[in-house]
Amino acid sequence: MNKEEILGKKPLQILEKIKENLERLNEKMEVMIELQKHGKKDSQQPFQDASLDVMTLLSMPDHLRKTAMTICRCGRATAEEISQQTTRARAVESAYLNQLVIMGYLKKERKGRKAYFYADRESQG
């Protein structure tokens, strides 16, 4: 590896990190926008150990139910994959998925630059 390559690697990593952080920030803002849009009725306080069972699905507002149902069917998916099934915009699904994470119904796991969402069925109870 020559001198230029070594010098060039660090700024690139820093830029990647900045991009990653910006993406996270963007997701958080999307959640805040969605929470405001739908008022306070479905922005209950986050609670631990919430279970995504069918009665919970039934009592959810329509826009969240659609996302939650899709994740139930897929098992584990990114906002992009969910948006392909619901035919809604990726940013919208990302906001709803993050909202479901805040509400305690879904778990989120980052792998590189991708965020995966899933209902944690096995570890509870």
Place this chain on the structure above:
Amino acid sequence: MSKIIAVHSYKGGTGKTLLSVNLAATLAKHGNKVGLFDLDFRAPSLFAILKISNAECWLNDYLNGTCDIDKVLIDLSQRIKTSGNFFVGLANPATEAIRDMSAKDRKWEMRALGRLLSLRNMLLNDKEFDYLVFDTSPGLQYSSINAIVAADFVVVATTSDRSDVDGTSRMLRELYNLFEKKTGLVLNKVLDSSSKAKKDEMNRKVKDVYQVPLLGLVPCFCEILRAEGNFIFAQDKPDHPFTKILDEMTKRIENNEVN
């Protein structure tokens, strides 16, 4: 395509089990590989209808996560004479098992939903089943709603009884619609559907009241009552009008002619 079919109703005694067994048997008769599942854990009945006294594993065990689905499925292809394959998964009829299933909490139900949903991959994709038929408990039970969520198509059995009509239309609005489920209504125990005019009138009435497509009209057959659950009409009585009606309904599902 509707590959997983749940048979459900608002009230009990509407003919869910009769429809489920005969629907599954007819699908198998048409050359399909079919799995019939008793998800009525409060009042299991398929073991009696199919005359199976014991099973290595029950569906209860599969949902509890203590047994694989392969061990639950019983191959009845030899007994139910069809050109396809007929498998059944039974609910445990022991009182203790019924009590155990009715005391499950929300987290267990959530896991049970996950296990029902994974049947699509395990059976339809990996084991090449063509159809899965879920017989359910009436009303808004956890196990029934789990089955509805996991299904592609819901056959709703109902009668002309006032309490049934009211509850069924509410359930269509407040349950199936919320889950965006395809539904087909079967009006059972119809007293007079002999003429075409009468059938058309019933068809119109059902569409007005329930606002969902009618999958079929089943007249009240005394022979079904007299059979006391001893026959599977689709297999044992191939020329009976009930078998023919079931045949028509099944073809509509197979040809994807349901909304």
